[in-house]
Every structure is written in C-alpha cells, then in structure tokens.
Amino acid sequence: MSPTGRSVALVALAALTAFVLPAEVAIGLVAVVVVAFTVDAWRVRRVPEVERMVAAEVVRGVPVPFAVTVAPRPLVKVDVRQPQTADLRITPSEGRGGIEGRLVAAMRGQHRLEPVVVRSTGPLGLGRWTHRVGDAVDLASHADLPGARRIAGAVRQGTFRDPGMRRGPLGLGTDFESVREYTPDDDIRHVNWLASERTGHPMVNQYREDTERDLWCLIDTGRLLSSPIGDRTRLDAALDAMAAVAAVADVVGDRVGAVVFDSEVRRVVKPRRANASALTRLLDDLQPSLVDSDYEGAFARVGSAKRSLVIVFTDLLDAAAAQPLLSAVPVLARRHAVLVASATDPDLTSAVVIRPSTARELAVAAVATEVLAERDLARTRLSATGAMVVDAPAERLATRCVSAYLRLKSTARI
Structure with missing residues (x-):
C-alpha cells in the first residue's frame, strides 16, 4: 500500500491551512485525507486476475506476440509492467490496463520471465496497491529451427533455390x-x-537418393566465434546454419552428429537419423569462449570414423588466424569430404563498396580491403588443401551450406 501524488499534495495542502485556520481544523483536514487514502487503498488490496500470454519456446532474434490482460474492475485504474532482462526484450513493457507487444530473445538458451507487476489505484486516486502476480516462467530460445524446416521443406518439394545449385525433386543420387x-x-x-x-x-x-551417410558438424566456440554480426554472434549464425543442414539431412535420410570444441572438445553427439530438432535444442546453451581453438583435437574425434561429410563452422578472420585450421584440414581431407563454413561481416563489405567521403571513411575502407584480402587468401589456401569453403553473409550462410551439402551428395563425394 502506498500513497499517490494526489494524496501527498492534499496532505500538504491541509497542513498549510494551519497558517490561516485554527490548528484543530488543519488537523481534522489531514485526518480526513489520511482516512480517505486508507479506504481508497483498501478497496484495491485484492490481487487482480492477470493472464499472461507468451510462447514457451521462441527463436533467438525473432519477435513473438506478448500480452498481459487484467480483469477490469469498476473505477479502478491499473498499470501493468513486465520486468525485463538484458536477454529478453519486451516492447512495450508497460501499459495501462494491460500490455500488447512483442518479445525478443537476444540469446539462445533458457530464460526466466519474472512475475507481472500490477499497480492498482483506487477510485479516489489517493491510494494504490502494488502486486507481483503469478509465477516466474521459463522460456527456451532456440536457433532458427523454423527457418531450417522451411529450407528442408523446399528441398523435399524440389523448390530449393540457391545461386549455383539447381535441384529438382529428390532423387539425384548415383x-x-x-x-x-x-x-x-x-x-x-x-x-x-x-x-x-x-x-x-x-x-x-x-x-x-544416396542415404545413410554420416554428417559431422564441428562447432567452433572459441574466440573467433564471439564477435558480433548485426544482432547476432558468429556462433549464432553457425548454429542457425547447422540447424538447416541437419534438417535437410533428416529429409534426405542421412545421419547427423556434432562435435563442440574450443581449446578442447566440449561435447560429442554421435550421428543419428531424424536428429535435427534434438541436436539443435541440445546445443542451445552454447556460448563462445575467449580462447584459441584446437582444430587438431576436434578433428581427431572424427578422423577415424567412416567416410563422412565434415562441416567445420568457424571464422576465417585472416590467413594468420586460419593457420591452425590450414594445418589440420589436410589430414582430415584424406578420409572425409570437408566443408569449412564462415559468416562474412557485412560492415566490411559495405566499407569497401561505399565511396568514402571523409579521411576516416577512407581509412576504414583501406582496413576493410586488407581484411577481405586476408580472408580471400585464407579461403584460397583452404581450397588448396582439398576442403570446400563457404564464406557467406550470416543471413545466407544456412542456404549456402545446404547448397554445398546437396552438391557434394549429387556428385557422390559422400
């Protein structure tokens, strides 16, 4: 229970009357205001009926409807607020009588949505009562499974499109x-x-269609994958692409597994059929670490397996940073088909394309040109080791990886 600004103002005004009216009158006026405040607040002491509508599972970065409704009460003013966290953004998060907005999960994993805060103000506008209504609820935020399923559906129906890859209905085996x-x-x-x-x-x-092939997704969670690309990290882009490849593997009858690594191997999931959804959810909690990645250690986990397609989701920052990868790939490529997937930075591309108008923009363009040249060099050297390289914008990385995967299958490389 708490007073409103109106209550405070009336008490102050009643107290000031002591300068022009007898003290007994002033005290009486203050008492009347206090009693009115108490009665007004007491009328809204009951916990209101609140319904919160939100999905139990969301996709990272994709807005979903969010609503809070409060059962109306005559002459009672209700203000609603949904507490936010850095990982869960709600717009708007406050409203009069309820909230209708959108919720966005900024990160993958488990999130907690705290109880709704409802502040009810009495009919006189003098007293109010604040309640925390309901229980906290847990939300799961995944990689882009819906997008992965759309791509897989297009592959199944023969409508999948990507430059350099034309594919009819399923049935392009050997x-x-x-x-x-x-x-x-x-x-x-x-x-x-x-x-x-x-x-x-x-x-x-x-x-x-050639089926029953093994597909290994090697997920680099080292420092190179921690840098942001737009509203996501490179690791987010990698996991979205992995989900798409895994969903397509389900469609074409292949088995898919994963190795998660940074300076050491953190997790191994053996290849299984119909594994896309379970695998994606299993990796929702992955976050990048600020350590250098050990490619040789990760490759050793799949090096002795039967011939498979190995997709390494990492970053080709420059030739120097890619040197450990360059050293490790040749041994793996002797036994397996190797695909290295990396997300390009749109800011670098924009800096090179846009005509600079200031000295600062000119300097940025020069640095961007140098970085892109280093990426091209790393990509060329990787291709020379026998690996296929996909270097694409984050929003197109999934389709490009799927395209490369299907191309390898259609040419009997796996």
Whole structure:
C-alpha cells in the first residue's frame, strides 16, 4: 500500500491551512485525507486476475506476440509492467490496463520471465496497491529451427533455390531408379534422349537418393566465434546454419552428429537419423569462449570414423588466424569430404563498396580491403588443401551450406 501524488499534495495542502485556520481544523483536514487514502487503498488490496500470454519456446532474434490482460474492475485504474532482462526484450513493457507487444530473445538458451507487476489505484486516486502476480516462467530460445524446416521443406518439394545449385525433386543420387518427365529444374545432363524420342517429350533419368551417410558438424566456440554480426554472434549464425543442414539431412535420410570444441572438445553427439530438432535444442546453451581453438583435437574425434561429410563452422578472420585450421584440414581431407563454413561481416563489405567521403571513411575502407584480402587468401589456401569453403553473409550462410551439402551428395563425394 502506498500513497499517490494526489494524496501527498492534499496532505500538504491541509497542513498549510494551519497558517490561516485554527490548528484543530488543519488537523481534522489531514485526518480526513489520511482516512480517505486508507479506504481508497483498501478497496484495491485484492490481487487482480492477470493472464499472461507468451510462447514457451521462441527463436533467438525473432519477435513473438506478448500480452498481459487484467480483469477490469469498476473505477479502478491499473498499470501493468513486465520486468525485463538484458536477454529478453519486451516492447512495450508497460501499459495501462494491460500490455500488447512483442518479445525478443537476444540469446539462445533458457530464460526466466519474472512475475507481472500490477499497480492498482483506487477510485479516489489517493491510494494504490502494488502486486507481483503469478509465477516466474521459463522460456527456451532456440536457433532458427523454423527457418531450417522451411529450407528442408523446399528441398523435399524440389523448390530449393540457391545461386549455383539447381535441384529438382529428390532423387539425384548415383543409382539409377526410373525415368520420368523433365522439369525446368532438372540437370540437362540427366536427359534420357532415347526415352524422349519414344515419348515425344523430354524425359530424364531419376536416380535413387544416396542415404545413410554420416554428417559431422564441428562447432567452433572459441574466440573467433564471439564477435558480433548485426544482432547476432558468429556462433549464432553457425548454429542457425547447422540447424538447416541437419534438417535437410533428416529429409534426405542421412545421419547427423556434432562435435563442440574450443581449446578442447566440449561435447560429442554421435550421428543419428531424424536428429535435427534434438541436436539443435541440445546445443542451445552454447556460448563462445575467449580462447584459441584446437582444430587438431576436434578433428581427431572424427578422423577415424567412416567416410563422412565434415562441416567445420568457424571464422576465417585472416590467413594468420586460419593457420591452425590450414594445418589440420589436410589430414582430415584424406578420409572425409570437408566443408569449412564462415559468416562474412557485412560492415566490411559495405566499407569497401561505399565511396568514402571523409579521411576516416577512407581509412576504414583501406582496413576493410586488407581484411577481405586476408580472408580471400585464407579461403584460397583452404581450397588448396582439398576442403570446400563457404564464406557467406550470416543471413545466407544456412542456404549456402545446404547448397554445398546437396552438391557434394549429387556428385557422390559422400
């Protein structure tokens, strides 16, 4: 229970009347205000009925609806506030009579949403009562599973698109299965000219999809993955891409597992089928650490496994920083198909493209040009070791990794 500004002002005004009225009158006026305040506050002492509507699971960085409704009471003014944290942002977080807004989880993992704070003010506007209503609720924030499922659905339906990768309906393996009618997305090399001549319209060979292959996702959580890219870290971009690749692996019948490492191996998840959702949720708690990564130690965990596709999610900062990776990849590439995936920084690209108008912008452009040249050098050296390299903006890293994965499957590299 607490007084409002109106109560304080009335008490002060009643007290000031002592200078012009008898003291007994002033005391009586103060007493009247105090009694009115007490009665007014007492009328709103009951805990209000509150309903909070929010999803139990959200995707990092994706806004979801958030609402708090309070059962109306005659002549009672209600102010609602939802406490926020640095990891959970709600806009707006306060409202009169309720809240209708959006909630965004800034980080992956488990988050706690504290009870709603409701302040009820009595009909006279003199007294109010503040309640913390309900219990704290836990929210789980994941990598971009919905986006991963959309990509996987496009692959299943044959509508997946990415520059440099054209893919028709599933069935681009190496074992002949049947002949079917040509579609615009089919590879011209698969046209069956004899069947086309007999039927009078284009026909193509359908190949059985190669399945039961192993796919290892090696997640670097060292210092290189801690730098931000827009509203996410490089590790966030890597996990979004991993979720997409894992979802597509589920669609095409491959097994997917993961190795999490920085200066040492932190976690190993053996390849399994239909593992995308479970694997993504299992890695939600990963956060980057400020240590150098040991690629050789991580590669040793998969080096002796049967031939697989190994996707290394890391960062190609420059040739010097990539040297430990360059030294470790050749041994792995002798046995496995290796794909190195890295997210590019849009700020670097913008600094090079935009015409500088000041000395500072010119200096930034020069540094950005040098950094991009170093990345190109690291990418070239990695390609020379036998690895495929995907270096793409964070928002396109998932589709580019899926495209590379499907290309490797279609050419029987795995």
